[in-house]
Amino acid sequence: MGPSVIVVLISLLFLTDLTVADEEPFNSTVPEEVIECSPSCFKVIKPVLDHFMQFKTSADKSQNLNEQLMDVINENKIKEENLYALIKSNDEQKNTINTLTKNNDALMKAQSSNEELIRIFKSEISQKNNEIENKETIINSLKNQINQKSEELKKAREEKDDFSKKLLSCSDNIIKNMNSLMEKEKEIQEHKEEIKRKDDLLNKKDNEILEKTDQARSKDALNEALTSQINVISQNLTETNEKFSTCDEINSCLPSGKGLFHIKLPGVSAFEAPCNGSGWMVIQRRMDGSVKFDRNWTEYRDGFGNLTGEFFLGLEKLHLITQSRQHELLIRLGKVDGSTAFEKYDDFKIGSGRDSYPLESVGRPTGDAGDSLNNNLNMKFSTFDWDNDLEEGNCAEDGGGWWFKSCGTSFLNGHFHKDGKSENEDGINWGSWHNYDWSVSLTSVEITIRPKLF
Numbered sequence: 001m002g003p004s005v006i007v008v009l010i011s012l013l014f015l016t017d018l019t020v021a022d023e024e025p026f027n028s029t030v031p032e033e034v035i036e037c038s039p040s041c042f043k044v045i046k047p048v049l050d051h052f053m054q055f056k057t058s059a060d061k062s063q064n065l066n067e068q069l070m071d072v073i074n075e076n077k078i079k080e081e082n083l084y085a086l087i088k089s090n091d092e093q094k095n096t097i098n099t100l101t102k103n104n105d106a107l108m109k110a111q112s113s114n115e116e117l118i119r120i121f122k123s124e125i126s127q128k129n130n131e132i133e134n135k136e137t138i139i140n141s142l143k144n145q146i147n148q149k150s151e152e153l154k155k156a157r158e159e160k161d162d163f164s165k166k167l168l169s170c171s172d173n174i175i176k177n178m179n180s181l182m183e184k185e186k187e188i189q190e191h192k193e194e195i196k197r198k199d200d201l202l203n204k205k206d207n208e209i210l211e212k213t214d215q216a217r218s219k220d221a222l223n224e225a226l227t228s229q230i231n232v233i234s235q236n237l238t239e240t241n242e243k244f245s246t247c248d249e250i251n252s253c254l255p256s257g258k259g260l261f262h263i264k265l266p267g268v269s270a271f272e273a274p275c276n277g278s279g280w281m282v283i284q285r286r287m288d289g290s291v292k293f294d295r296n297w298t299e300y301r302d303g304f305g306n307l308t309g310e311f312f313l314g315l316e317k318l319h320l321i322t323q324s325r326q327h328e329l330l331i332r333l334g335k336v337d338g339s340t341a342f343e344k345y346d347d348f349k350i351g352s353g354r355d356s357y358p359l360e361s362v363g364r365p366t367g368d369a370g371d372s373l374n375n376n377l378n379m380k381f382s383t384f385d386w387d388n389d390l391e392e393g394n395c396a397e398d399g400g401g402w403w404f405k406s407c408g409t410s411f412l413n414g415h416f417h418k419d420g421k422s423e424n425e426d427g428i429n430w431g432s433w434h435n436y437d438w439s440v441s442l443t444s445v446e447i448t449i450r451p452k453l454f
């Protein structure tokens with residue numbers, strides 16, 4: 001490029017110096033000096049001019065080339081800019097690819113993690129399936145239990161219905177008893193009013209006594225005479241008692257001490273009976289199980305056992321004693337734990353042998369053992385060989401005799417159980433004292449009677 005530029009510059013200088021001369025040959029009017037140029041002069045200049053024309057042509061070409069070159073350069077510049085854009089785009093794509101690669105790695109990692117989770121889930125599902133199977137087994141077992149409980153519930157309901165029926169029956173009885181109680185209370189009230197009337201009468205009598213005391217004082221002589229008569233009567237009574245003591249024959253235990261005495265009643269031979277020292281005659285005693293009470297009719301009629309231990313006095317004697325006058329009945333009871341109770345009745349009476357010695361009367365009950373005898377009222381006596389009870393079978397079939405109903409609420413001639421328990425419910429019992437628990441068997445009994453004094 002350097003030499004070409006220099007040639008161009010020199011050519012320009014020539015062109016400047018030769019402007020007039022050069023232009024003149026081409027003018028239509030040639031100056032005189034040029035016209036005066038000889039052919040030899042022309043021959044010298046012409047090559048220069050040719051060369052110059054060639055140079056100018058070359059310069060024009062060079063300029064064209066430069067323009068083309070500039071176009072190329074511009075085009076290249078545009079291409080370069082496009083290339084830069086492509087490179088920039090390429091870098092962005094690389095970044096995108098890197099990002100995608102990272103995302104892909106993350107996805108791969110996540111997939112791996114998911115596979116692990118899937119494996120764990122499968123394991124857990126398998127475990128849950130096993131648990132479900134176990135639960136189903138348990139559910140089946142529970143269903144069976146529910147069915148069983150339902151059956152039990154059904155039975156319990158049936159029992160409850162039966163119990164309700166019994167309860168209704170008991171309620172009726174309670175209502176009847178309450179009515180009876182109200183009647184009794186009414187009687188008591190009447191008795192109280194009568195007592196009050198008698199108290200008033202007594203006060204009146206006391207006043208009369210006071211009035212008569214003065215009269216009595218004036219009758220000392222008469223009193224002395226009466227005292228003498230009383231002394232005589234007392235002497236006679238003492239002699240009579242001594243006679244009784246001597247003969248050991250009495251008609252009740254009232255005047256006697258404690259021990260065995262001969263009891264003499266009208267029309268029959270004297271018999272022995274124990275008195276307890278308080279006026280009561282013992283007619284039956286249970287204390288140690290030494291005497292069996294599984295006895296036949298004849299033995300209960302005549303009596304059996306040991307009068308100083310366990311015994312039964314005999315139905316015929318009880319009939320004779322209680323028919324002669326009104327008697328009280330006192331029953332003392334004891335359990336194996338040492339606890340005791342009593343029940344007293346104020347009108348005990350046994351019927352005749354012709355009627356099978358029925359329990360004709362017991363009277364009004366008092367005591368802490370409760371009444372378990374009125375239920376047997378008017379029942380005949382029964383033994384295993386003489387069934388008089390209202391039960392279809394015989395209540396005395398496996399034990400001692402009693403005034404059984406069907407079979408009643410008391411049985412003091414039952415089997416003796418030393419441990420106080422009777423699994424067969426055949427023991428000695430007095431229902432009202434042990435809540436009608438027939439597995440209880442009493443371990444001591446003493447039945448006593450005495451004439452009613454007032």
Ligand SMILES: [Ca+2]
Pocket residue numbers: 387388389390391392393394395
């Ligand atoms: Ca019967």
